[in-house]
Amino acid sequence: MTAWTDSDENLAGAYEAIDEIDWRDDVIVIHYKHHTLPQGLDNFLDRERVQGHCYPCDQYVLPTKDAFNLQIGEIDGVYVKSLERCHAQLVYDQWPYRAGSTVEKVAEEIQELPSAGVFLKDNDKLVSWMMYHLPNGMSRLHTLQEYRRRGYAALVTQYLSKRVAQCGFVPFVNVHLENIASYTLFTSTMGFRRLCYGHCYVTSNYPS
CATH class of the missing domain: 3.30.1370 (Ribosomal Protein S8; Chain: A, domain 1)
Structure with a gap:
């Protein structure tokens, strides 16, 4: 609203x-x-x-035509694909705003809406992820501490932005004013444009 x-x-x-x-x-x-x-x-x-x-x-948005034209990058040692219900517990545990939600609700969102995860090729471990969450858009972006600064956040954002557009949704995010890392990722790296500011x-x- x-x-x-x-x-x-x-x-x-x-x-x-x-x-x-x-x-x-x-x-x-x-x-x-x-x-x-x-x-x-x-x-x-x-x-x-x-x-x-x-x-x-x-609030930042990626034009749908830009999302459709995204070329999904490749990083040695990992692959990217949609999440599965079995990943709900990890996503829930790592999300700082999980109050008011449940593991089952996260699992349902994974089943019904676009999502993206980066997995290690050698053991299929999930190390970075992002989901499309109604009505908050692309959300729950998180990379496990020991796997940060390797480009995984950009990779899941690319993959999810394209999947969101393919599913008929608009790729958009709400970024906290103090979250400089996310602001830089979405604007400088991914080409998202500020749509509005607010609370x-x-x-x-x-x-x-």
């Missing part, structure tokens, strides 16, 4: 009026300014017993 107004009252009223939203599920609100969400919206989410994490971010609020329901 995106916010189209700076009016505290209008935002809270609009979100409350949209009956189709199940605030107990994952909902992402992007407010197009680098500041926290208006107090009225915070109060509304609290009444709906919704919690979440909030962070300033920029992202990722919701999940209160624990029972």
Whole structure:
């Protein structure tokens, strides 16, 4: 969801009026300014017993035609392919924003949506990965600590960007303002363009 107004009252009223939203599920609100969400919206989410994490971010997109034309690179000693359900536990364990999610939910996303993983050729170990996560776009990019600075993040991003476009989705990412490494990867290495800036609020329901 995106916010189209700076009016505290209008935002809270609009979100409350949209009956189709199940605030107990994952909902992402992007407010197009680098500041926290208006107090009225915070109060509304609290009444709906919704919690979440909030962070300033920029949204970047790769034009679909560019994604289709990507040439997937090769790196000695590894290969890249889609993830499988058996990889859900590792992805879940390494994701810092896993609160509100479950291993089963990650497994379902792997089964239903595009994903990419870099595997070692000698033992098929998964060392880097990325998923397409609705509604947050390309997300959960992670490389195991001991395998960083080898080009694996760029490789999974190439592979996933092309798969996302082939599946009829738009390759886009939300990048935290302090995540300079991801900003450099997506803009300088991959050619993503900034679409907008804002503040992202990722919701999940209160624990029972």
